[in-house]
Amino acid sequence: MASIIQSLLVLVLATLATFMVPCSAQLSPNFYNKVCPKALPVIRSVVQRAIVREPRIGASFLRLHFHDCFVNGCDGSVLLDDTRNFTGEKTAQPNLNSIRGFEVVDEIKAAVDKACKRPVVSCADILATAARDSVAILGGLHLWYPVLLGRRDARTASKDAANNNLPAPFFSFSQLLTNFNSHGMNLKDLVALSGGHTIGFSRCTNFRDRIYNDTNINPTFAASLRRTCPRVGGDNNLAPLDPTPAMVDTSYYKELLCNKGLLHSDQELYKGNGSESDKLVKLYSENPFAFAKDFKASIIKMGNLKPLTGRKGEIRRNCRRVCKLYAVFLRSSFIIENYSIGSLDY
Template sequence: MRSSCMIACITLLILCSSPANGQLSSTFYDKTCPKALSTVKAAVKAAVAKEKRMGASLVRLHFHDCFVNGCDGSILLDDSANITGEKTAGPNANSARGFDVIDTIKAQVESVCSGVVSCADILTIAARDSIVELGGQTWTVKLGRRDARAASLSGANSKIPGPASSLSALITAFSNQGLSTKDMVALSGAHTIGQARCTTFRTHIYNETNINTAFATSVKANCPSTGGDNNLSPLDVQTPIAFDNNYYKNLQSQKGLLHSDQELFNTGGSTNSLVTSYATNQNTFFRDFATAMVNMANIKPLTGTSGEVRKNCRKPN
């Protein structure tokens, strides 16, 4: 009887501590796919070497995935007879990119361990590796997410904060995901890399006053008052392909490209002190960014027997 009770207790402990029972773990694939992380890293390195902007695009995919029903790979699903995907949502249409890179990574991971590593985890790893490739620090990713079998077009349209968002709207959008204001300001620092379309910042450079006049004039050269909606400008004009803290220094000089960027540093703004801290100390920014990325990657993951591990990131099995 005592032996049976002991076995039952041990079994319960194993179940409670098992990643498959709902806990993400940094060692999740150590036994089932030991080459998973190195395979993703090599593929990201190749993609970013080919096009530096791709690093920012992969980070953005992860962000836009996590803000819609959690980090479940739903952004990768194509439209089909049974699925209305998120790719045509306002925040993603004509701007979300890198899907082909994720396809390549997935194919390479499948070649070393088929049906084991989820697309959601690949997005998480690829975002971290992209930051590292562009000069940022690394951090430990926790893994074990599974993939959604469905997407949410309405969620993508309503939950992802837009470039015209006010500070209060940004704080609310992140709070709704369980992220703090500090997380929000740190994650916004991803805008130290990448580019934005003219249509997302035209109003800011032509009609608003919380912007450096000379900076606005320089950006107008590539973003006319009408037309040229898809013309691109770097989010960080100083070092657009380097992950650093210049984004925050730009905000202090009223050189935030997006209205939502400059909202983080305004007269009397509640987030001014965080911007100043990150502008002053890059190591502080790197530390808080890594923490915030881990927090974001933990938004409502599917684990255990929920969802599935897709073999093709664009469609359910």
């Protein structure tokens, strides 16, 4: 009896994996061309509507993609809610009260699955595509880049990995570079991808120490921020990461040249000592096309961090939880031991 139930569960999962999703061993910009050519236009349409409703959501998509990829690879794990089997990444310190936009991801998932008539687009690919579309919508066609697709979704998440693998706003330059190097990223990737802070806002708790204690900060800039962020309280008060938080441009780098980086980690990229990091900041501040070129190369590189492909992982129906049948399979030993399917509560 036990072996029969277990075999049937394995057979069901294998069958679903075979007929529901395309299979590929590597990422490709053309991954959905045949199985669902409507997928990318639908994603862009929903992203466009969301940005019209709230321009800040573009920065949220970019942040979700980054925070997904830097924790065990680009696998959609950042979207998973906590379960009885694991504590997810949403409550990790770098993510708590920081990452957002989950409802819009749900909206994209529902729209694309309806257009494709089945769940063939992974949540990880939705994040990668929504980030690209946000950058292009807020910055212009010169910032459009081909997203490599074909990622599959993780079946678990790790709060500890999120706490350990994401760079913090108080990091020094050496800590930032070490963190990026640990993910196979280099100095140019660090400076270029930090340019993602050209859009969006940050919470007072992330920049309070800088505006009260750092010495390499413009005094007038610090004084203006203290009105938003008091020494005590107001942790969730927001300040823009650069003067144009709804536009992808090079203002972020221009501000660094004037010691107006909002976060300590931002200003660490420019110290005025002629370092390679300094040179890149100056280049990007003066040449938006150099920034666009390097940013696109680095975010494509980041999007290729340890993706699940082929038969690894799954294609979720709901981006917040693993597929129901897989969850049942995980508990199959319990079912078999008790000979009771009625105990399931999924």
